[in-house]
Amino acid sequence: MKELSLNILDIVENSIKNGAKNVELIINEDRKKDILSIVVKDDGRGMDEKILRDVFDPFVTTSKNKNVGLGLPLLKEEAEGCGGSVEIESKKGKGTVVKVTFRCSHIDRPPMGDIVSTVISIIATNPDIRFSYIHTVNGKTERFVTDDVKAAPGENALKNLRILKEIERFLRDKVKSLYGGETDGKN
Ligand SMILES: Nc1ncnc2c1ncn2[C@@H]1O[C@H](COP(=O)(O)OP(=O)(O)OP(=O)(O)O)[C@@H](O)[C@H]1O
Numbered sequence: 001m002k003e004l005s006l007n008i009l010d011i012v013e014n015s016i017k018n019g020a021k022n023v024e025l026i027i028n029e030d031r032k033k034d035i036l037s038i039v040v041k042d043d044g045r046g047m048d049e050k051i052l053r054d055v056f057d058p059f060v061t062t063s064k065n066k067n068v069g070l071g072l073p074l075l076k077e078e079a080e081g082c083g084g085s086v087e088i089e090s091k092k093g094k095g096t097v098v099k100v101t102f103r104c105s106h107i108d109r110p111p112m113g114d115i116v117s118t119v120i121s122i123i124a125t126n127p128d129i130r131f132s133y134i135h136t137v138n139g140k141t142e143r144f145v146t147d148d149v150k151a152a153p154g155e156n157a158l159k160n161l162r163i164l165k166e167i168e169r170f171l172r173d174k175v176k177s178l179y180g181g182e183t184d185g186k187n
């Protein structure tokens, strides 16, 4: 994949397809330690031992409309090719944690890409999920939790286009400051 933000969208879609109601995305980019890590935690249905064991096999999927699941196997190949890894912890009925690392400075490490569009697309298409996004770049952290977005009583703010636009603007500012004012999408 060309951008990590698209891999992230993939991992979060797995969480949502598998029944998560709470999803947490934690990104930590540490140039000094030369590690970029992405953690996605969910409270979905989890994997049974057999799926967990075979999850990096491209012919393993629980999807009903196809017989290959490429998301995780390709991600693992990509991360390992960049001095990193993909680790999964999952408990049936409890939830799943996917942890991806890359060596930040690896020449083949894909750029972060448009993480704000990924976050907006997740919350706009899943307004009933509680989503939190915590992003650290070289020790500086920004946080966004859907719970913090308030709407009129009885209204779901995440179904309101004007509010989504506001969140997008807010996040673009935050992410821009994380990257020291650069927004060329090549982080
Ligand atoms: N967060 C999760 N919770 C529970 N099961 C998961 C989760 N993520 C992945 N899985 C299981 O692992 C399988 C493989 O995931 P993977 O992303 O590789 O393929 P897929 O989602 O089935 O297909 P694709 O990503 O190509 O659309 C899934 O079919 C599902 O059974």
Ligand SMILES: [Mg+2]
Pocket: 010, 013, 014, 069, 070, 071, 072
């Ligand atoms: Mg998938």
